[in-house]
Amino acid sequence: MSTLLLALDASSSACSVALLRREPGREDECFSRFELTPRAHTRRLMPMVEEVLAEAGVASGELDAVAYGRGPGSFTGLRIAAGAAQGLAFGLDRPLLGISTLEALALGAHRRHHFRYLITALDARMNEIYAAAWHCNAGGVTCLQAEAVIAPQHFVLPDQETEWVGVGSGWALWEQMPVTVQAGVGQLVTSLEASADDMLLLAARDLDAGLGREAHEVQPVYLRNDVAWKKS
Structure with a gap:
């Protein structure tokens, strides 16, 4: 039985999407897009999802799970990625995984x-x-x-x-x-950015460990909120 896992990230100046296809007895396949698109994440993220799905010949309804870069990182980028990933996971009724940037x-x-x-x-x-x-x-x-x-x-x-x-x-x-x-x-x-294709591997690990969650249960990690809470 094959597994199809989609990951997306907008936590930095880079915007990336990747799809992992795993089938028993076959080598894993990864389809990905990566662009340095400061201030254009909203415009590019979902088209990149569509491009990756099309290249892999996969319909969104065939996905087994969705993952995203949950932070830390750019507040705006994290909210964009979280909204897109939660929307996909909720609409498809699939588990969602948040991956550390x-x-x-x-x-x-x-x-x-x-x-x-x-x-x-x-x-x-x-x-x-x-x-x-x-x-x-x-x-x-x-x-x-x-x-x-x-x-x-x-x-x-x-x-x-x-x-x-x-x-x-x-x-x-x-x-x-x-x-x-x-x-x-x-x-x-200093120039290396987090990428969805690396997040895919971590998400596959977590999915195998049963860590997939309902879409509303997976939230961005800002870290600064934690510090403010502890200080208060």
Whole structure:
């Protein structure tokens, strides 16, 4: 029995959509679109969904589940992706999965550059970053330091003896980070964006684990809301 999983993301300046087709005894097929479209996510996201479905020869009603980049990231982009994904999942009565933008960014860096110990960081504006630490290998992605929003000068590396790779736009604030962080990070890749094709793999993992939810139960993760709640 085949599985068809659609993922979409608009959490950054990039807009992306990907479809995974899995059939027993056959190699997985992935159909995807990726565009750097700042301020054009609303206009491009759903046409990209239609393009991917058409390329794969799949009708939306054949989908088994929908996934999206649930954040952290651009507030506007997260709301656009959440609205589109929730609308699709609700209309089709399919499970919805929210995928961490920071985890997808780590997996993408591992798949493309074979990095193993990564700290993904996104520019959160207001002189803060969204950041988390990961270990990636053939077995998957393991979180070593939970997602947080923090001022770059207060960021601390995980207590682990390794040379880290910094991935994502948050590392543009490198000069504001502590000397201990700069000493422990051996390489920076600031231009890499999260992509729906990486989210697909994480979504397939979560779907297999039974983590699909009703559309209304899956909400964007802003992180800043969590911090404000804890402070109050």
